[in-house]
Amino acid sequence: MTSTSSSPVSFVRAAVDAEIASFTERRRAQLLEIGAELAPVMEALEAMLAGGKRLRPAFCYWGWRGAGGAEVPGIYTAAASLEFLQACALIHDDVIDNSDTRRGLPATHKRLEALHRRSGWSGGAQGFGQGSAILIGDLCLAWSDEMFQGSELPLEALRAGRRPFDEMRTEVMAGQYLDMLEQVRGSESVEASLRVMHYKAAKYTIERPLHMGAALAGRSAELAGVYSDYGIALGIAFQLRDDVLGVFGDPEETGKPAGDDLREGKRTLLVAETLERATPADAAEFRRHLGDPHLTPETVEWMRALATECGALEACERRIDGYVAQATEALESPEVDDAARPALADLIVAATARKH
Amino acid sequence: MTSTSSSPVSFVRAAVDAEIASFTERRRAQLLEIGAELAPVMEALEAMLAGGKRLRPAFCYWGWRGAGGAEVPGIYTAAASLEFLQACALIHDDVIDNSDTRRGLPATHKRLEALHRRSGWSGGAQGFGQGSAILIGDLCLAWSDEMFQGSELPLEALRAGRRPFDEMRTEVMAGQYLDMLEQVRGSESVEASLRVMHYKAAKYTIERPLHMGAALAGRSAELAGVYSDYGIALGIAFQLRDDVLGVFGDPEETGKPAGDDLREGKRTLLVAETLERATPADAAEFRRHLGDPHLTPETVEWMRALATECGALEACERRIDGYVAQATEALESPEVDDAARPALADLIVAATARKH
Numbered sequence: 001m002t003s004t005s006s007s008p009v010s011f012v013r014a015a016v017d018a019e020i021a022s023f024t025e026r027r028r029a030q031l032l033e034i035g036a037e038l039a040p041v042m043e044a045l046e047a048m049l050a051g052g053k054r055l056r057p058a059f060c061y062w063g064w065r066g067a068g069g070a071e072v073p074g075i076y077t078a079a080a081s082l083e084f085l086q087a088c089a090l091i092h093d094d095v096i097d098n099s100d101t102r103r104g105l106p107a108t109h110k111r112l113e114a115l116h117r118r119s120g121w122s123g124g125a126q127g128f129g130q131g132s133a134i135l136i137g138d139l140c141l142a143w144s145d146e147m148f149q150g151s152e153l154p155l156e157a158l159r160a161g162r163r164p165f166d167e168m169r170t171e172v173m174a175g176q177y178l179d180m181l182e183q184v185r186g187s188e189s190v191e192a193s194l195r196v197m198h199y200k201a202a203k204y205t206i207e208r209p210l211h212m213g214a215a216l217a218g219r220s221a222e223l224a225g226v227y228s229d230y231g232i233a234l235g236i237a238f239q240l241r242d243d244v245l246g247v248f249g250d251p252e253e254t255g256k257p258a259g260d261d262l263r264e265g266k267r268t269l270l271v272a273e274t275l276e277r278a279t280p281a282d283a284a285e286f287r288r289h290l291g292d293p294h295l296t297p298e299t300v301e302w303m304r305a306l307a308t309e310c311g312a313l314e315a316c317e318r319r320i321d322g323y324v325a326q327a328t329e330a331l332e333s334p335e336v337d338d339a340a341r342p343a344l345a346d347l348i349v350a351a352t353a354r355k356h
Numbered sequence: 357m358t359s360t361s362s363s364p365v366s367f368v369r370a371a372v373d374a375e376i377a378s379f380t381e382r383r384r385a386q387l388l389e390i391g392a393e394l395a396p397v398m399e400a401l402e403a404m405l406a407g408g409k410r411l412r413p414a415f416c417y418w419g420w421r422g423a424g425g426a427e428v429p430g431i432y433t434a435a436a437s438l439e440f441l442q443a444c445a446l447i448h449d450d451v452i453d454n455s456d457t458r459r460g461l462p463a464t465h466k467r468l469e470a471l472h473r474r475s476g477w478s479g480g481a482q483g484f485g486q487g488s489a490i491l492i493g494d495l496c497l498a499w500s501d502e503m504f505q506g507s508e509l510p511l512e513a514l515r516a517g518r519r520p521f522d523e524m525r526t527e528v529m530a531g532q533y534l535d536m537l538e539q540v541r542g543s544e545s546v547e548a549s550l551r552v553m554h555y556k557a558a559k560y561t562i563e564r565p566l567h568m569g570a571a572l573a574g575r576s577a578e579l580a581g582v583y584s585d586y587g588i589a590l591g592i593a594f595q596l597r598d599d600v601l602g603v604f605g606d607p608e609e610t611g612k613p614a615g616d617d618l619r620e621g622k623r624t625l626l627v628a629e630t631l632e633r634a635t636p637a638d639a640a641e642f643r644r645h646l647g648d649p650h651l652t653p654e655t656v657e658w659m660r661a662l663a664t665e666c667g668a669l670e671a672c673e674r675r676i677d678g679y680v681a682q683a684t685e686a687l688e689s690p691e692v693d694d695a696a697r698p699a700l701a702d703l704i705v706a707a708t709a710r711k712h
Contacts, residue, residue, distance in 0.1 A: 171390065180491075181393055
């Protein structure tokens with residue numbers, strides 16, 4: 001995602017970073033009081049929290065401003081709490097997918113696995129790494145709602161804001177399970193990938209953070225519909241862009257090896273479109289390579305060419321354009337406060353830009 | 357734990373069960389609306405929640421009553437939320453320890469692993485089971501605080517009750533990590549097992565639930581100290597009893613194979629005492645068998661005999677008696693409301709009885 005100093009993401013970012021730093025500082029003291037050996041837990045957690053685009057906090061904040069919410073410190077705390085939820089999702093996701101890296105750095109479980117090896121402890125290093133990462137993710141999940149509930153916003157506002165917060169947590173975990181299910185079922189349908197995108201990405205990344213902002217500002221009734229129209233459309237566009245980048249992206253920009261999604265065998269919409277449009281022989285060959293961890297650069301190139309030539313890439317780009325148009329139209333609603341409309345428009349561009 | 361219809365555990369149990377059933381019912385509807393394929397997630401979760409002694413809710417409830425809290429429905433909701441936290445802890449613990457069973461039934465990850473096999477899906481069944489169990493545990497953790505915060509108690513009371521609730525979650529996860537650490541370090545010290553017991557069992561199972569009850573009733577200042585004296589002592593006694601039963605318990609009553617903790621290689625205080633008291637040769641042989649998954653009944657018998665003859669069992673029993681006396685003495689404080697004192701005294705017996 002492009003981010004300049006004046007973008008609506010980076011505007012929120014500094015305040016969210018400060019909230020995370022101050023919350024983490026207090027929790028570090030608590031953990032180290034329990035035991036000095038907990039330092040590596042804290043380091044792994046801080047490394048995970050240091051990265052990320054703060055996209056969910058940005059949508060929560062602008063959802064609040066779009067609902068007429070004032071510029072008060074409490075909204076940044078509530079928004080920042082989403083980063084702990086996201087940290088849990090990523091840490092656990094990496095254990096589930098057995099991913100070695102995250103944003104170009106070792107995944108949390110690999111980090112703790114390395115600590116085990118370095119220390120020459122007994123038992124399996126891999127099991128220790130995975131077990132630790134499960135617990136570190138749990139800590140992040142617990143701290144997420146501790147931080148949300150500790151925001152200096154009126155208790156009634158927090159009660160209203162919890163509804164979308166709670167819905168969102170259930171949805172993202174359900175979405176992750178469905179995603180896992182589609183992988184093991186070898187699902188190839190466009191509908192199946194759209195459903196996973198709906199829950200795992202669109203609602204979680206964009207719609208629900210916006211709903212939280214609106215609910216915290218006491219304006220759910222007026223804005224929930226508008227934010228859903230904007231958020232679901234933009235969320236799917238965002239995920240489709242991510243899928244395209246996962247196959248065609250430049251490693252320098254994505255922080256992942258070229259064609260990483262193909263190696264991982266992700267059943268994305270781009271893959272579904274390719275399998276649907278290619279000749280049976282090409283589809284069979286594509287399917288055979290999909291999920292092969294040892295894919296050569298040449299085969300990645302061949303798979304990219306097939307996705308392009310059969311029209312799947314173009315179909316995804318057309319879908320992205322269509323969803324961007326829907327999100328843009330939704331923003332025209334007079335319910336959205338003028339203070340937020342330009343930022344929400346910029347976020348459409350930021351979330352779907354061809355470079356990350 | 358013995359439980360008769362009039363015990364302070366069973367008194368709370370029926371109301372807590374009803375709270376869990378009604379909360380679960382609403383969440384089931386939400387999950388099935390997202391996708392009918394989520395039914396097995398819900399079934400696994402309900403199977404886990406069906407068991408258990410509701411010990412933490414009982415301490416939360418009696419902590420509330422001991423602080424003068426009235427008989428209102430909201431306290432049962434807040435107390436019941438602890439069962440979802442505990443479900444998360446157990447589900448994730450079973451993944452971390454790679455345990456096949458829980459309370460005589462398949463562990464959550466084994467349940468989902470079996471679903472994968474039965475369905476003939478692709479990819480690894482074990483990975484699918486573990487991944488699903490991580491997500492199901494996450495759902496339980498999120499639902500725990502959703503339920504707590506949704507209790508029909510005044511918002512100010514909930515804000516006060518959250519403090520011990522939040523502390524507890526951090527402590528139990530930190531305690532689990534330290535426990536894992538002691539295992540891989542092959543720690544044999546009595547101090548190390550006492551520290552793990554302090555965080556993972558005493559504070560989590562007894563002290564913090566009592567603190568929650570007191571804080572919800574607005575009487576933290578008066579009761580926190582008394583409840584800590586009672587709770588930590590009783591919590592350690594409870595864990596020591598559990599450790600003794602893990603080695604000497606009757607499979608019919610514990611729901612686990614005889615000597616299961618020896619097979620798992622748990623570094624309990626009983627083990628530490630045995631290694632400290634036995635002759636070097638016996639200690640070396642004991643150490644060699646500890647953690648051997650294929651221990652024969654004869655070897656289990658030999659290990660039990662050693663723990664008995666070297667005085668380790670007796671030392672544990674003496675410690676239990678000492679802690680029970682401390683807890684009993686703490687209860688004499690005039691700060692504790694008379695309405696709760698008999699129940700809190702009965703809970704000492706229930707938590708440390710020689711049968712579970």
